[in-house]
Structure formats: C-alpha cells, structure tokens
Amino acid sequence: MEHTIPVERLTAPWERMTNENVLLRFVDTLLRGCGQVMFQNNPLTGLLFLIGIFVNSALLGLAGVIGLVVSTLTAMVLKADNNAIRAGLFGFNGILTGIGLAFFLKWNPTLPVYIILAGILSSIVMMSLVNVLGSRDVPALTAPFVLSAWIFLFAVFLFSHLQSTQAIQPALLKPSAAVQTALRPLPTSLVGAGITPLNLVEAFFRGIGEVFFQDNLLTGLIFLVAILVNSRISALFAALGSLVGMLTSLFLLGGDGHWVYHGLYGFNAVLSAIAVGGVFYVLTWPSAIYALFCALIATVLMASISVFLSPLGMPALTAPFVVSAWLFILPRNGFLALRSVTLGEVTNPERIRRAYREQALAH
C-alpha cells in the first residue's frame, strides 16, 4: 500500500540502528510499548504519543516513563518471550499504570516506589492473562493495567504514606440526583456551556487524549496524527470512536456535559473502536458497524463501571474498553458475518485487510 512507504522510509534507518545497538534497541522497545497502548507497534507512533503526553504534563510523562521502563525490564529479567517484549507488549500496561497512579495520587517520596511496584506487577499480570487468554486467541488488552492500578489505588485509603487527589471522591448514590447535561468545561458553572463548535471540538480531541489521562485538545490532536503515521484505518476508528462516545452520551443518553467535554465518555470508545475495527476483526462493512456498536457499549460501560465504583470513589480507568472489547472479540468466528483475526496474525489493519483479500482471491 502506497501510504506506508513514506513512513517506512523514515523508520528504515532507525531499524538498522536498533539492530546494531543494544541501548537503541531498548529505546525502540519502549517506544513500541508506548504505541501499543493504541495497538500501534511502531516506534514513531510511540514517540509522538510521548511528545503528546509531555506537551500536557511533564510530571505525568515522567511517571509514565518510569512505569514503561520498569514493566519492560521486569519482562526481560524474568525472561519472557523476546518477540513479545520487542513488540512492546510488556510496556503498554506499565506506562498506563505509571500515569494512572500519578494522576490519582499526590506526589511524595513513596509514590515513585509505589509506581515501580505496580509497574513490576503489571508485567506479571500480563503474562498471567497471556497464558489464560492466549489459547483462546483473546488479547489481554489493557486489563493488566486496570488490575494493577486498581489494586494499588484501592489500597491507599488504608496506607498513610500515600494520599489520593481530589479525583477520588467516595459518594453515596442518589437515584433522584439531577445529571447536569450542558456541555461545559467547568463542573459546577455554566460559563462557556452549550453545544458550540468549539466545545464539540474540545470534547472530540480530549476523548482521544484521555486514553493516556491527558485532558488536552492539542495532545489529542498529536495522538491522532501519531496513529495516522502507522495506520489510516486505526486513525479513522479512533476518530469515529471518540465521536460515538461523545454523541451517545451527549444526545442519546444525556450524560454529564462536563464529563463529555473532558473526553471521559470518549477514551474507552476510542480504544474499543480501534481494537474491533480492523485489528481483531478484518475490516469489512459488518465489522465496521460491529466496532461502532462496541464503542457505544463502551460508552454505556463507562457509566456502569463508574457507578459500580462510586461508593469507593475509584475511577473506571480503561475497564469499560476491556469489558466491551472482550465481549465483542470473544464471539470470534461464532458470527459468520465477521472474520476474526488470530493473535499471531495481528499486525496493522491495512496489512490484515490485504492478507485477507489475497487469501480470498487464492480460493
């Protein structure tokens, strides 16, 4: 496919360098781990993701890099499969775990230790899930991040050496409480509220940025470009996923407009749309619609899981994505209208589609 040539021209010299230098190979592994958060096994995508994060917050970026390095090193020390390590499959949960803990906990001398411990755990959980799910051709997705981060976040109520930020607020549920649906940047004020083009654009890009907890328009835009570098199909579904999350919560179901503005109904839908739209199913019209319905379910699950955790005040993280994507990936070839992709065949959506077409022609 023509569109991949410019990127390959850019990355070819880098690939040669990584073959010769151990340190550069390790950097390449880290960057791929960063890219794998959105299923892009591409160091350039990973680098752009990192830039997008640091544009918004150097502190969150630092926490992410700690988690990324620790989780990758853990897999290397314990001698996991080298191809999996090189593809960044032990890094993507680590970077999310690092950012997640730094987002919900206050910085103090214990926090870096906590991030390191959780980062190590994320790679052990990853290997557990690879063993449990791999034989069924089901990917672990970001479940190792969700589990590791939840384990360490829940515990902080009982540990005095760690303090949660304002983002963690246990609350009693009240069925009669009104949900404030006006699309707006501030939680309690209506300044700047309304279905304006600017507000919709903010919501759209922040939905992509929030995949890495980055509540920032520019970061969301950089992320979208980063995906585009590796796959036009994934970039399209990232955008469609953010749209589905935004439109479903805003117009169909009437979610909190403050959440919508900050992309909180978007990021899980983004991930579900990318995963089901072209990565774990060959992209066809039926699988495209199936992927967008999965993004819609991820949006509903964002509310469900948040409600479930509200007595603890804990965040849903990317659990809505993991649950919805598992539910939509598990049927595999049980639905003959869809053509599923085995884990060994997963590359990027364009190549998967091409391989499938060539195979179909050969018959």
Added chain:
Amino acid sequence: MEHTIPVERLTAPWERMTNENVLLRFVDTLLRGCGQVMFQNNPLTGLLFLIGIFVNSALLGLAGVIGLVVSTLTAMVLKADNNAIRAGLFGFNGILTGIGLAFFLKWNPTLPVYIILAGILSSIVMMSLVNVLGSRDVPALTAPFVLSAWIFLFAVFLFSHLQSTQAIQPALLKPSAAVQTALRPLPTSLVGAGITPLNLVEAFFRGIGEVFFQDNLLTGLIFLVAILVNSRISALFAALGSLVGMLTSLFLLGGDGHWVYHGLYGFNAVLSAIAVGGVFYVLTWPSAIYALFCALIATVLMASISVFLSPLGMPALTAPFVVSAWLFILPRNGFLALRSVTLGEVTNPERIRRAYREQALAH
C-alpha cells in the same frame, strides 16, 4: 414415554407449518426462545409463558417481546449457528433483558431504544459465553441477560434520559437492623400477615412467576402448566425449587416475609432446581438431592448478591441462579455419584433419562 404423545399431536401440525413458512418459523423461534428461559425448547411452553406474562402486565410483555425479537434478529444478522438460533438460544436472554429493564426503569421515549441496545448486546454476550464455556460443556444459562441488564441498569444513575423506578433504592447496610420475618403482602404493614395457607400458596406460585419478574399467583400457575406441557420432571423440580426457596428463607434462615410472599426467594431456586434436576445431570436420587441443595444455595445467594449490590440499590436478577447452577454443574463427572449430560445431549429431562437407561442396558 406415553405422556409426550398428546403434546406431540398438538405440535406436529405446527411443526409442518413452520417448515413451509418463513414467518411462522420465525414465530416458532421466538416462542422457543421464550420457553428456553426455563430450559423448555417447546413453542407451546413459550406461548403459555407469554400468555402468563400478558395476564399480569401487557407493558412488561411488550418490553419482553421487543427484547426477544431484537436479540433473535441480532443472531440472525450476525449469522450465528442456525440450529442454536432455531432452538431459541438467542432469544431467552433478550426477553428477560427487555422485561428487566422495563421493570426497573420508567417508560419514556428513550427506554425502548435502551431495550433494543441491551437486547442486541445480550446476543453478543451469549456468543461470547458460548465460546468460553461451551468447550467445557458448561451452559451460559441466563448470564448474558444478567450482564447486559446490569450494564444498562447501573448506568442510569449517570444518564438523565432514563429514570429508575422505586424498586432501585441504594441503602447503607446496618448489621443491627431488624429483619421483619412475618409472611405478608405489604412491606411495612402486618395486614394479612402470618403463616396461613393462602399466604403460602401465594408465595409458592409467585416464586415461579418471578422468573419473568411476574409477581402474580395466576401467572405462576400458568407457568407451571406451561412447563408441564413439555416435561413432568421439570415441572416437578420447578415446584420443588419454589418450595425450597420459600421454606429455607421463611423457617430456616428467617428472611424478610414480604420478600418470601412475593416469591423473591423462590425464582432463583426454581431455575436452579430445573437446571440441575434432570437437565444438566441425569435424574437419579443423588442428583435430585444435589439439585435441591443447589436450590437452597441459590436462596442464600439471593440474599448475598442483594447485600453485595445494596450500596447501589441494584437488583440481583437471576445472578443467584447463574452462580449456584455454575458451581453445581462445573463438577460434572468429577463426582462419580452423579452422571452429567453434555451440552449436545441436552433435550428434555425425560428423554435424557431414557437415553441414559438404554445406554446402561446396552452395556
């Protein structure tokens, strides 16, 4: 077996008609889906179930039919296995999802859309669970309904376009709070309370009716007749299950008498008793006792899961049945005192028993 002949005489012409007419075949599929809620792959049983529901509430019946149609169509559009669709295996979760959402949420323009989305999801979850559990010969039971309905019910706290009914009441748990055990129709009054024959009969039949959320003596009676049309063994265990649920909660453990009266300790025990008593194990004396103990555990689980969900005010639905039946079906042939039935062999309890006896004679 002689008792099946009259029913077969009734259904034989219908079967011929369904072979010739696409629309009648679809209606037959829907009716079987309705019957499968209690493991009865029989359109007449399904029709009587529907009548029983409409006798109590046309609105709940309508919601159920929407869910039934949507979930069945989803499986057809996605091209699931045709035999499974025809046996009603994609409809039974859909009808329960429809009724469940309409029972716990107020009717408004968004509710039908919500039911349709949840109905589609229920068939996708069904296929997921069939893939996960099928290789172990473990049935999905009503887990797709429970998961789909929970996902959509939990979310309503955060969606202004949907409102919950009075049945959803988040509450703080108090260990010292007294449980009011008098058997009675009204929650706070003692009018008509006491262990009277009428109250016991009410509790018994409502326990069967509540399988479909139908809090109605007559509906429970119609349901029992509906099961009897297809299987005397299943009807017996439905009745025994309701008895176990009622007697355990009322006399042994001291449950809320208002819950007992309205069959809330009965319906999960009914389903567990039918499933373990003759469907997934060959009916013998040991498996009969095992089934009744499973019904007792379902009764305890009704309390456990309700307590677990009480901070959210969310209903246990048929999760107590799913959990107890899975725990009792999973041992399979690990207990040599029991003879388990593979999923491919599951028909109705009488035929399973006959096939097992013939096989035993042949050896």
Added chain:
Amino acid sequence: MEHTIPVERLTAPWERMTNENVLLRFVDTLLRGCGQVMFQNNPLTGLLFLIGIFVNSALLGLAGVIGLVVSTLTAMVLKADNNAIRAGLFGFNGILTGIGLAFFLKWNPTLPVYIILAGILSSIVMMSLVNVLGSRDVPALTAPFVLSAWIFLFAVFLFSHLQSTQAIQPALLKPSAAVQTALRPLPTSLVGAGITPLNLVEAFFRGIGEVFFQDNLLTGLIFLVAILVNSRISALFAALGSLVGMLTSLFLLGGDGHWVYHGLYGFNAVLSAIAVGGVFYVLTWPSAIYALFCALIATVLMASISVFLSPLGMPALTAPFVVSAWLFILPRNGFLALRSVTLGEVTNPERIRRAYREQALAH
C-alpha cells in the same frame, strides 16, 4: 534428605495403622486436610495446627472440625477422586469455612446448621475449581473457602436467624481519614504502642496464627513448628512471608499499626510466600525473590480488598492470598527465569527441589 528421617520414624507406624483401620484412615484424612491449609500433606502437621487452634479457642476449633468433617464427608458421598480426598484436598477449605463463619457470626442454634451447609458447599466449589483450573495446572488454593464463606457471610444482613459479631462493620470511606500507624495491641489507645521488640515479635507470630483466624502469639509459634515438621523450606517462607507483610505495611506503606500488631497484614503474605516459594515453583534464587514480591503484593491486596468490601463491612479472608498467588502462578513457564511445578508433581518443597536437580543432572 536427612532432616526428613526423624519425622518419617514418627509417622511410619501411624501410616501402617491407617492402612488397616477405616476410622484411623478417616482421622488421617482429616489431619491432612488441616495441614493442607498451608500446603503440608502431613497428618502430624495437621495435628499440631489443630492443637494450636484449640490452645487459642476451643469454640473456633470446634467450628473448624465441623467444617472439616462435613466437607470431607461431602466429597466421599459424592465420590470424588479418592487420592485427592486422602490428600486432604477437600478438607482444608471446610475447616477454614467453619472457623471463618464462627469468627464473624454469633453462636446460636442456627450457626452450626449454617456451618454445615457452607462446609458442603465448599467441597462442591472445590470440585468446580479443580475442573476449571486443573487443566491449566493452576491450584484452587483457598478460593473455595473464600467463595463459600463470602456467600454465607454476605447473606446474614438479610437473615434474622443469624447475627454478625462486632468484626463486621459497614463504613463509608473517607479519603481524608487519618490512618493511625503506631504499632499497638488496642485499636483506639496508644497503651503499649511503639516499635518495640515485643510488639514486633507479637506481630510476627500473630501473622502466622491469623492464617486460621487465630490472633495469638503461642498459636503462631506452634503453627511454625508444625510446618517445620514437614518442610524446612515452607517454614522459612512462612516466616519470611510474615516478615514481608509486617515490614511492608509498617514501614513502607504506613498501614494501621493495630492491624499490623494482630497479624492482619501477615497471614496472606505467609500463604503466598509458602505457595510460590518452593511449592508451585522449584526453589531457586529467582523464584525466592519472586515469592517475596508475591507476598508484598498480597500485603497490598489485603488493603485493596478490605477497602473494596468496606461498604459491606465484610472481611477479605484469604482472598488477597488467592488473587496474588494466582497472578504469580499463572505465568508458569512463560517466564523462563522460573521453573514451574505441575500439579501432579507437587509434594513438599524439598522433594520438588531434589527431583528437579536429579533431572537437571540427567541431562
């Protein structure tokens, strides 16, 4: 290995007697069931565990024996695999279930019935998990106890015939609430508080005693001797596990000093350290470190799961051990730095290590 000879001299005559007498064989089965709580398939270890329990509380001991007998008899009546029964694999969850219910519920005429029902359930859950996990060479651990006890404990809020003790206190979570970290015996007083040698010794041994809910220094000491009778490696890791739990919670994370004193951060770490340190992985330097990290994660999980259950006021039981050990056992040979042990090869750590070395020499 020389150290096992004295023990074998002690147990050899007993083994002969159990071969000849049905009743003694049953007693032997019960004692092995008791020993299996800490992975020691040894009747003498089990006897010493029982003595340790009765030293602290005859009533808890009685409840444990009821659970032990009932769960073992259930497996015999249902005809589970005889070798598994004889190895005590159906007893260890029963004894924990009995003690657990008696610890958190008040004695009354219904409690023994409740313990019997939960004890029966524990053996059915055990067989379920053996079927689900066994094919992956993953042990059920104490999950059948945790599930059975939770099912019966959660339910008591809704059953008037059972009352919970003061140990069950539902509470709202407050992120700002201060955690009192001083190491001390009494919850609200600072009498005797501080990092004193006596307090540390108390915490260390109570951490081992709490595996069976025994909050007692002497009992913890007897337990350690009981393990030593069967395996020096397991005794070492029990001690290391208790240390990891105590030191991590006390110094690294700042847990409640009252919890630390009473061993509540110790017992899950003890079990995780024994399981991963020499039982399910061959003991090597890498697996030793891996086991201690697993014990640390069990300590964090004690806080996480307690927080998760705090709106219900329910105890974490040994769920922190089960979750952490599963996460660390599931990677199996996915990490080439570790050498996992299949379920069929599990004996005691010394024998596993010797067999592995002989195998390595043969190559």
